[in-house]
Amino acid sequence: MPEAEMKNLAGLVGRAIAKRRVACELTQEQVAEHLKIGVEAVSRIERGVVLPTVIRLGEFAQIFQCGVADLVTETSSRPTDQARHIERLLSGLGHEDRAMILEIVERLATRLG
Known part of the structure; x- marks a missing residue:
């Protein structure tokens, strides 16, 4: 996949994650604590700087009580x-x-x- 498409995908997925987090009334700090990662890592994912792995998407989906497909199909x-x-x-x-x-x-x- 070309780099431009990867950046676009990362941005779309990041926005979907941020939207779900806000809908669940969770802070980035709370999500980071669940994932056992730093707040900056959550921020980088939500801003589309980093594209999360499939495993990480599964962890987000578990926190937000939705399916991985829900995070991806929104994008x-x-x-x-x-x-x-x-x-x-x-x-x-x-x-x-x-x-x-x-x-x-x-x-x-x-x-x-």
């Missing part, structure tokens, strides 16, 4: 992965809120398509 540009991500986002909403979001997405898709 995917494939429509099916994006659809699964949207499905997860919608699953926590009520019927009216989901309908409103669906209407917004339909309008955007029509306008942009």
Whole structure:
């Protein structure tokens, strides 16, 4: 994989990890403690300076109580992965809120398509 693509992937994965951490109301210090690494290491991963290994992704997923695939598919540009991500986002909403979001997405898709 070209270096530019690796940097982009690291950034996307890092942002997904940071987003999950914040959603779980955890600090970088708490995550670092769980992983038995330094806070700077967590920061470097979240900023996309370092791409975590598959094993490390598994550890993050365990901390955030999600699947490794959840951390990776959030970063995917494939429509099916994006659809699964949207499905997860919608699953926590009520019927009216989901309908409103669906209407917004339909309008955007029509306008942009």
